[in-house]
Amino acid sequence: MAGRRKQGSTTEKTRASQLVLEVKGAGKDIEGSVLLAPIDLKAKAGQCIVLRGENGSGKTTLLRILAGALEPSVGSATFNGAPLDERDPATRAGVASLVGAPTAYRDLTVIDHLVLIDSTWGGDISTADERADDLLVTLEIDHLSERFPHELSSGQQQLFHLAMVLFRPSTVLLLDEPEQRLDTHKRGLLTRLLVERKAAGSTLVIACHDPVMTEAIADRVVDVAGA
Numbered sequence: 001m002a003g004r005r006k007q008g009s010t011t012e013k014t015r016a017s018q019l020v021l022e023v024k025g026a027g028k029d030i031e032g033s034v035l036l037a038p039i040d041l042k043a044k045a046g047q048c049i050v051l052r053g054e055n056g057s058g059k060t061t062l063l064r065i066l067a068g069a070l071e072p073s074v075g076s077a078t079f080n081g082a083p084l085d086e087r088d089p090a091t092r093a094g095v096a097s098l099v100g101a102p103t104a105y106r107d108l109t110v111i112d113h114l115v116l117i118d119s120t121w122g123g124d125i126s127t128a129d130e131r132a133d134d135l136l137v138t139l140e141i142d143h144l145s146e147r148f149p150h151e152l153s154s155g156q157q158q159l160f161h162l163a164m165v166l167f168r169p170s171t172v173l174l175l176d177e178p179e180q181r182l183d184t185h186k187r188g189l190l191t192r193l194l195v196e197r198k199a200a201g202s203t204l205v206i207a208c209h210d211p212v213m214t215e216a217i218a219d220r221v222v223d224v225a226g227a
């Protein structure tokens with residue numbers, strides 16, 4: 001019994017010390033235009049890296065590289081030691097990202113979207129509604145569960161998009177300015193939720209222009225310097 005406990009704690013420590021994301025000198029240019037100057041980044045389980053930098057410095061480009069949606073022109077980016085590639089099942093299963101607006105359907109309600117996402121990830125259909133509603137309650141948009149996406153305000157739409165990415169299973173969460181269009185109360189609520197995700201072992205990389213939120217969630221701030 002004692003031996004099993006010891007082995008378990010060693011495994012947990014090993015897991016916590018392993019790099020989940022590693023970017024080594026990754027940069028991106030297209031036809032002579034520099035989108036991202038070469039940059040390094042390391043993140044372990046339970047860590048949150050905040051990307052900071054002026055408009056156009058390359059934060060979204062770096063997030064797209066981390067999502068496996070964009071291949072770096074130089075350097076490398078890996079997830080658990082393997083190259084990031086959104087076509088690869090390991091990347092798709094582990095990495096959830098909100099970079100730009102996700103696909104939404106005019107004829108599905110807010111809760112329909114969550115139940116659909118859950119079913120594509122193999123969630124238990126008998127509890128999907130209840131779990132979806134719990135997340136909407138946490139984000140304080142449960143009263144909007146039967147609305148269609150085009151019936152939401154811009155801030156409500158942002159919370160809906162966050163719900164879509166938070167509802168699917170993942171070990172890495174990539175968010176591009178999740179605070180945008182949210183009021184102060186909702187920013188606080190999102191901050192608490194992200195701190196909880198971190199405590200549960202998720203790796204977070206977040207581009208953020210809000211210094212209060214950055215202070216609350218960042219284990220490390222990476223300055224994206226631009227070309």
Ligand SMILES: Nc1ncnc2c1ncn2[C@@H]1O[C@H](COP(=O)(O)OP(=O)(O)OP(=O)(O)O)[C@@H](O)[C@H]1O
Nearest residue numbers: 030033034035053054055056057058059060061062
């Ligand atoms: N397809 C493209 N071709 C050429 N340049 C591009 C392309 N997409 C983006 N860029 C340029 O790459 C740079 C980095 O853009 P990116 O969106 O990564 O910046 P950002 O740091 O996320 O900015 P913001 O804070 O405004 O969201 C910008 O100068 C942008 O104009």
